[in-house]
Amino acid sequence: MLKSATPEATKLYSKKYETLNYEHLGQTNLSVSQAGFGGYRVHISVDEHRQALEYALTHGINLIDTSSNYANGGSEELIGAAFKNLSEEKKLKRDEIVIVSKVGYLQGQNFQLSQQLKQQGKPFPDLVEYGSGLEHCIHPDFLADQLTRSLNRLQMKTIDVYLLHNPEYYLLWAHKQGMDLEEARTEYYRRIEQAFMQLEIEVQNGRIQFYGISSNTFPIPSKHYDFTSLEKVWDIAESISKNHKFRVVQMPMNLFETGAATEPNLSDNQSPLKFAEIKKIAVLVNRPLNAFSGNHMKRLVTLETSVEFDQDALQEKFSQIVNMESDFVSNILPVLNADEDTQKKFSGYFSSGSYLSTNWQKLGPYWQWIESQALFLTDQISHAVQQVNDLPDKSKETIKWLDDYVELFNTLLGYLTLYLGEKISKENKIHFDKIKDINKVLNKCESLQELALSALLNSDGVTTTLVGMRRKEYVQDVLNILKQSKINLPKDFWINTNKQ
Numbered sequence: 001m002l003k004s005a006t007p008e009a010t011k012l013y014s015k016k017y018e019t020l021n022y023e024h025l026g027q028t029n030l031s032v033s034q035a036g037f038g039g040y041r042v043h044i045s046v047d048e049h050r051q052a053l054e055y056a057l058t059h060g061i062n063l064i065d066t067s068s069n070y071a072n073g074g075s076e077e078l079i080g081a082a083f084k085n086l087s088e089e090k091k092l093k094r095d096e097i098v099i100v101s102k103v104g105y106l107q108g109q110n111f112q113l114s115q116q117l118k119q120q121g122k123p124f125p126d127l128v129e130y131g132s133g134l135e136h137c138i139h140p141d142f143l144a145d146q147l148t149r150s151l152n153r154l155q156m157k158t159i160d161v162y163l164l165h166n167p168e169y170y171l172l173w174a175h176k177q178g179m180d181l182e183e184a185r186t187e188y189y190r191r192i193e194q195a196f197m198q199l200e201i202e203v204q205n206g207r208i209q210f211y212g213i214s215s216n217t218f219p220i221p222s223k224h225y226d227f228t229s230l231e232k233v234w235d236i237a238e239s240i241s242k243n244h245k246f247r248v249v250q251m252p253m254n255l256f257e258t259g260a261a262t263e264p265n266l267s268d269n270q271s272p273l274k275f276a277e278i279k280k281i282a283v284l285v286n287r288p289l290n291a292f293s294g295n296h297m298k299r300l301v302t303l304e305t306s307v308e309f310d311q312d313a314l315q316e317k318f319s320q321i322v323n324m325e326s327d328f329v330s331n332i333l334p335v336l337n338a339d340e341d342t343q344k345k346f347s348g349y350f351s352s353g354s355y356l357s358t359n360w361q362k363l364g365p366y367w368q369w370i371e372s373q374a375l376f377l378t379d380q381i382s383h384a385v386q387q388v389n390d391l392p393d394k395s396k397e398t399i400k401w402l403d404d405y406v407e408l409f410n411t412l413l414g415y416l417t418l419y420l421g422e423k424i425s426k427e428n429k430i431h432f433d434k435i436k437d438i439n440k441v442l443n444k445c446e447s448l449q450e451l452a453l454s455a456l457l458n459s460d461g462v463t464t465t466l467v468g469m470r471r472k473e474y475v476q477d478v479l480n481i482l483k484q485s486k487i488n489l490p491k492d493f494w495i496n497t498n499k500q
Helices: 007-015 047-057 070-088 108-119 140-154 169-176 181-204 230-240 272-279 311-335 340-349 352-362 366-389 396-438 448-457 472-482 493-499
Strands: 022-024 031-033 035-038 063-065 098-103 128-131 134-136 159-165 208-214 246-252 282-286 290-293 296-299 464-468
Touching (some): 007 031, 031 035, 035 047, 063 282, 070 108, 098 140, 098 246, 134 169, 140 181, 159 246, 208 282, 230 246, 246 272, 272 282, 296 366, 311 340, 311 352, 340 366, 352 366, 352 396, 366 396, 396 448, 448 472
Parallel strands (some): 159 208, 208 246
Antiparallel strands (some): 128 134, 290 296
16 A cells, blocks of 8 residues: 655655646645646556556656546546556655545446445435436545545555535536525535535545545536535635645636636635635646537547548438448348348348438537447447348348448548538637637647647646546647746636637
């Protein structure tokens, strides 16, 4: 088992990387890199993720953010394994690195645990049964249980910063129940106070050093039902002890979601960022490159396409695949050695091209298409082809049709990916140019992601920006941005950005 981060060791670590800038993590006296390794989508089973994490830790990034529910515990397991490896190779000491983890969600294995406890008549108290496969809890019993599990996965004695993870799920649930707002908020902050008292005990027991809250609703208007007041939770911590260890918060902030800096939702019209700065609360920013705008997620990156989209060519491919699917129904399906129900399934599977031909302009956005929609369609077609291949007594015509269909379908997906990529590229360029026009100090930024990160790295009140770095090249890109000289960001930068 390894130790915990110390002010002395983290300061010495920072001295090894003089081209990078480091910040004090609020009143913890720990020195942390301005960019942190975001552990949201990393898993111990993926060697590429381990390589990226180890590269980051040995090149100047010394804060890692994870959670008990990230990759169903696989994220914490990866971090524990990476630390053990680097420690054994004497490339890294535990006291140089700041570990942030979070607690609150019951998904995956935690959800299954909750169901088992219910069946035994011993459910977690104050459980928020939010939806199918998703529950939430910040009761002391749950916190103690989850902290033990996280420490085991991390192979550590102490987590440096332990955050309540989106406790506003209680408010979202209460709103669905039609509960009076004041009644809901009274109960909400009672639960947070109860959780804080447990976390203070965990500090005394040496299992955590500091604690806080990660909330998506710190930066939203105070009139919203699910608003979480940073001022209120600070007052709760102050009421528990003047020597409390509530020292870190986390919230979203990016070029589209600017509320952390611009929303005057606290007393004296202070924004959460300003309040945190005054109280010396460390602020970790998440989603720097993933912004919610309207009902869509926007990826704030410059996407370069080497080939121009050709709509006429796309329409030609649509015509070809619709004809092939018609031929399947008329000539291939009737001679397959399959029962009526199976034939109906095949007919449905091999109608994807016809569906896309009438709905292609409704697809997207680009990243959703890449990460889910296109993969789903590919898996569906692969499954259908395999099922047909498993049938006995197939004709040569059937085998040739399957081969031709797969080739044409993959070509079609390529055209659609190009279309959506070009579309998002144009949209992001417009926003990129607007931001640069109103803030000349960022003119040197060559991409939207560089601009988005540079703005956060140079914003008063932001301690560390958490970035997903699942590949070594992503880590290198972030390190290059970190090495750039400090920018004197105008005081009204985020206000002007918000107006765009």
